[in-house]
Amino acid sequence: MSIQANNPHQILSAGLGWTRLEIIFWLALLLPFVLTPSYLSLASQIAITALFAVSLDLILGYAGIVSMGHAAFFGLGAYTAGLISKAGWGEPLTGLVIAAALAALVGYGMSFIIARFRHLALIMITLGLGLLLHEAANSASWLTGGADGLQGVKIRPLFETFKFDLYGTTAYAYSLAGLFLMFLIARRLIHSPFGLALRGIRENWTRMPAIGADSQAHIRKIYTVSAAIAGVAGALLAQTTETVSLEVLSFQRSADVLVILILGGAGRLYGGIIGAIIYMVARDQFSGVNPQYWYFWIGLLLIAVVILLPNGILGGLSRLTVRWGGTWR
Amino acid sequence: MSSALSTKGLQKRFGSLVVAQDIAIELPHGVRYALIGPNGAGKTTLINLLTGMVRPDAGSILLGDADITALSAQTRVKRGLVRTFQINTLFPQLNALESVTLAVLEREGTSGIWWRRLPVHRDAIDEAFGILRSLGLADQCHRPTREMAYGEQRLVEIALALATKPRVLLLDEPAAGVPKEESAGLFTAIAGLSDALTILFIEHDMDVVFRFASRIIVMVSGRILVEGTPAEIAVDPRVREVYLGGVQHD
Incomplete structure (x- = not known):
């Protein structure tokens, strides 16, 4: 790269601007509207999963905080959006905001525990949180519908104009817009001084206090933001499918999003999106051929990626794209 | 005039191993202190205690006139008590x-x-x-x-x-692992730092210690054996016995 070694401002600005590749990538996400109009429901679910992966990337990829129970916040957002619409408030945008606020609130409460632990203890705590909420939703069937799922979710048309139709046109447009807006926030955040502090925590947890940093305050903050974004993703799913099943809180969902992020490449912001596309399309294709065994192929893919591309698919790709003059930071 | 950093009766044991016993030091403003002693004397532990990375069992630490014994590591840094690490951190x-x-x-x-x-x-x-x-x-x-x-x-x-x-800088073997011919350059950089800065550094190379320190603290087995100017330390029989004489230096 052509960085002038003696201009500090240039060094720290490198890779922060929008690259051509990024713009092409986002424009390409509009292609399903014309190329695969019968797959827009799937596209919408991919966008939602991608957003969920971005929320995990903020804590795992940037701050190095492992979570095995991130579905807790996804499910919280989904149930919140579902329940308020069932209670008669079917306007989607305010639904999103309320779902995000509640997920953020619970995330903030949890963050006081999260910020004190690392590694194995963190895996156990987040796993426990996920299981806890899953069982709570299961047993509170008077509220959540339990294992039968939440029925009777009715969402009003977006801007009172665009109905959530069967083809998923509105759903995909809505989910994609949600993904893009949240992505813009996440992108700004990781390019900020706060983003640098998060990378500092990831790179060396013990050094941070020695430069006067309050790592726990940083972690509480990013965990709250991450929970809010996961809540938005869950709310998008509830609103676009007009149903909420217990699965939104399942361990499977927490594990899937972790796989997606590692597959795509953690700590790169786009990794979660690329991972979600590959994972969801693969699942759609494989499960059509052989529904029982599709995890076999995912298992194989995961092992191959971790061995051959330790920084995920995007990590491998970025080595190539640097040669084209673009970066995927 | 109060000192930049001082301790009273600092005490720490890990199980039955006493790593700091009754440590009382007083670092005047702007002085370059060397902290020396054989391996296992408790030098790094003392820095860990001073910077709040290890909690003392007893005793107090004062930064200027303020008691900082109960403060967290990052708050001490904010107050101006800063360290570096022996192993790159x-x-x-x-x-x-x-x-x-x-x-x-x-x-x-x-x-x-x-x-x-x-x-x-x-x-x-x-x-x-x-x-x-x-x-x-x-x-x-x-x-x-x-x-x-x-x-x-x-x-x-x-x-x-x-x-x-920082107001007080604690350097834990700043030249650890650096070839001898380069370490002089590193210490020249350290010596060039502001006079307002109080510095305590751990170092094993006696040439460097005697060249850059204005005072020396010698630690043995978790205790402070003696404190004085390089000239005093060089001729102190206790130091010669337990440290300079006892261990062959290369």
Whole structure:
């Protein structure tokens, strides 16, 4: 790269601007509207999963905080959006905001525990949180519908104009817009001084206090933001499918999003999106051929990626794209 | 005049092993102190105690007139008591400029800002670059820390500490692992730091100690054996016996 070694401002600005590749990538996400109009429901679910992966990337990829129970916040957002619409408030945008606020609130409460632990203890705590909420939703069937799922979710048309139709046109447009807006926030955040502090925590947890940093305050903050974004993703799913099943809180969902992020490449912001596309399309294709065994192929893919591309698919790709003059930071 | 840093009756044991016993030190402002002693004497433990990374069982630590015994490690840094590490404790994938800029931002209390891009903070970046340039790292500061030469990484350790604007700087073997011919350069850089700065450094190379320290503290088995000027230490029979005479030095 052509960085002038003696201009500090240039060094720290490198890779922060929008690259051509990024713009092409986002424009390409509009292609399903014309190329695969019968797959827009799937596209919408991919966008939602991608957003969920971005929320995990903020804590795992940037701050190095492992979570095995991130579905807790996804499910919280989904149930919140579902329940308020069932209670008669079917306007989607305010639904999103309320779902995000509640997920953020619970995330903030949890963050006081999260910020004190690392590694194995963190895996156990987040796993426990996920299981806890899953069982709570299961047993509170008077509220959540339990294992039968939440029925009777009715969402009003977006801007009172665009109905959530069967083809998923509105759903995909809505989910994609949600993904893009949240992505813009996440992108700004990781390019900020706060983003640098998060990378500092990831790179060396013990050094941070020695430069006067309050790592726990940083972690509480990013965990709250991450929970809010996961809540938005869950709310998008509830609103676009007009149903909420217990699965939104399942361990499977927490594990899937972790796989997606590692597959795509953690700590790169786009990794979660690329991972979600590959994972969801693969699942759609494989499960059509052989529904029982599709995890076999995912298992194989995961092992191959971790061995051959330790920084995920995007990590491998970025080595190539640097040669084209673009970066995927 | 009060001292920059002092301790009273500092005590620490790990199980039955006493690593600090009745440590009382007093570092006047602006003095260059060397802390020496055989391996296992408790030198690094003393730095850990002073900086709050290890909690003492008893005793108190004063920074200026303020009792800081109960403060967290990061609060002590904010008050001006800063250390470096014997084993490089850096941010491997950040470049040196990012690392030092982060330390500046933490000192300014602007590291929580998430809505502005990092390059907007021009003053912080200029300050970080200035520190790196003063240590001769201007040409290397765009490289990820883990790719820098070992000696340069030792300098990044010091740059990180300087970015916090310390009043008292504790250097744990700043030249550890650096070839002897390069360590003199490193200590020249340290000697060139502001006179307002109080420095305590751990070092095994006696040539360096006697050249750069204005006073020396000798520790043995968790205790302070003696404290004095280099000339006094050089002729002290106890020091010769337990330290200089007892251990063959290369």
